[in-house]
Each structure stands twice: as C-alpha cells, then as structure tokens.
Amino acid sequence: MTVADKIPLTLHHLALNETPYPPLESVQKAIADCIPEIHRYPQFYADxxxxSVARWRDVQPESVIIGSGSVGVALQTLHAFTNGPDDEVVYGWRAFDAYPIITDMAGARRVEVPLTADGEQDLERILGSITARTRVVILCNPHNPTGTTVGARALEAFLDALPKSVLVLLDEAYMEFARDEALPQGLDLLRSGRENLVVLRTFSKAYGLAGLRVGYGLSTPETAHRIRRMSVPYSITEVARTAVAASITAEDELAERIATVTRERTRMQAALRARGWRVFESRANFLWLAEPERCEAFHRACAEPGIEVRLYPGEGIRLTIGTPDANDLVLETVRHL
Known part of the structure; x- marks a missing residue:
C-alpha cells in the first residue's frame, strides 16, 4: 500500500462554508436550459x-453593483476608494481570509484590529484605529469565522461616530442564515440615509451558487457608479445570470433549505457544548469552536474519516454545517477527544 492509498478520500466538505446541497431544482433546470447558448458572450456589464437585482431588492438599478462573488465587489470597492499604501483599510481580525488579500491587491495598508475574547468585532477599538489615512472600514455581519453579530444599536452608534469620509463595507454574506429580526439589515440602513455605506451580499452561500461566483453590492447611486467603473467586462457569465434570475424567484424553496441548515446548526451547537467544547453562538451556516489547545486534535480526528474542517492553528475550528449524516459523523468522530 502506498502513502497515497492511506489518505482517505474526502467525503464531507465542511471547511469552506458552502451549502451541502446542490442548487434548487428550479435553478438546475434553468441552468440546463441555457447551456446551448454558452458559445455566446455574456453582457458586457451584466445590465x-x-x-433583476434592483427589482428584487426594490432599489434603483443605479444603486446595484454586480461582481465575482461579494469579494469581487469588495475588491472593486477598494480599488475605487483607495489610492496606494498611504491609504488604510481597517477591519477586525481574525476575519474572512480575503480581506487582507484584496487590501494588498488594491495597494492599501492593512489595519487589523483584534476581536474581543468572545469573538466579536471590537467596534470601540476599530473606531480608535481610524486615522486621517483611513479610507475604508470592513465589518462582517454575521462575522466570519466566529458567527457572532453586531446588533442594531451598536452598529448605528458606530456609523454615527465614524467620519463621513470613511466608507463602510458591510459584508452580509451570511445574513440569510441569521433569521433574527433584531439584526440590522444593511438595506434598511441605506434607506435611512446612510451614504457612506456599501452592503455586500452573495449568491454563494444560502443560494448554493458558489461555483458560479456572483455577488452584489448596494449603495447610493453615486458610490455605486464609482465602484462599477472598476468592473471587469464580461465577468458575469450567462449561466451565472440565469441561475441568479431563477434563484431570486424561488424564495419558498430557499426558505426550506435555510430552515434545514439552521436547525442543524442549533443541534450541532448544543451537542458540541454538551460534550465540553466552547462554541460561540452563531448566526451563520457554521460554528466556531474557540479551542486553541484542542483545535488541532479536532482537525486530525476529522481528517481520518475524510471530513474537511477549517483549522486555525492555535485559535480554533470553523465547522461548516453539513447534512445531518455528515454532522452525525463529526460528533461521533470527536466523541472521545
């Protein structure tokens, strides 16, 4: 037996916060129907x-930005609002791995503010990190990788205290899983007159279109125009456009999927806590195990039967919620740790 033969085939992908389910059936049919036309170029700028997104979200088309996932819109935004290493981008850390990458790509300077001991973005320390060079602040709500949230009052107070010259990128990639009426919605903040705000959403998570790379941003027409000038022509394929158009008319199907994932999140959170693991309260489709001492043992145990989880060495584990069978296997695998 070779070394390769001893490496288990990955059976369960619980590391990248993907949905464990394929696209909705109506979306799959729409994708199949458009395949004969993929020899044609898509629209130049996905008009x-x-x-479609503007009608769905009840905003002006001039307020919508489309990109290659929400991270694509975020990169366009940094290109539009920063101009070299003298400009700063501030965000809590740890966070989504792409934040430092896109900050570097834009040529700006990273300012990474530690999270609180409870895995929350420290809004007071972020405000204290703002300087005359700060151009953009990124907030993630719910937060990746901890799943924690910023409440309405805290977020509004933060926005009130921030200089109007600083743009806020509010990353709501996991908002569909929050199911919490008290959680602030970026679109509502925009409608209330917040002008220095860009709200990021994606079709990669709840909608199950991660492989098609489509996200969108919402902002004022002036800000959106500035960001759209950084768009890459032909970057949204016709397959992606078709899938999104079908997805936003299938809200009932989607709601069932989300309910299944959130039920499993609640079950897994309770089960892991009952077994002595420190698990933060999550409003996303994953759990954060705040276990710096035991995280590597958890990761090794899961790898043995072919379960991928996300290890942050010396910090913790981010565990994507999978199917009930996959989640049961995780619980059984780590039972003796």
Missing amino acids: DLIR
Missing part, C-alpha cells in the same frame, strides 16, 4: 442582472 440585465443589475435590473
């Missing part, structure tokens, strides 16, 4: 998709 039809912009109009």
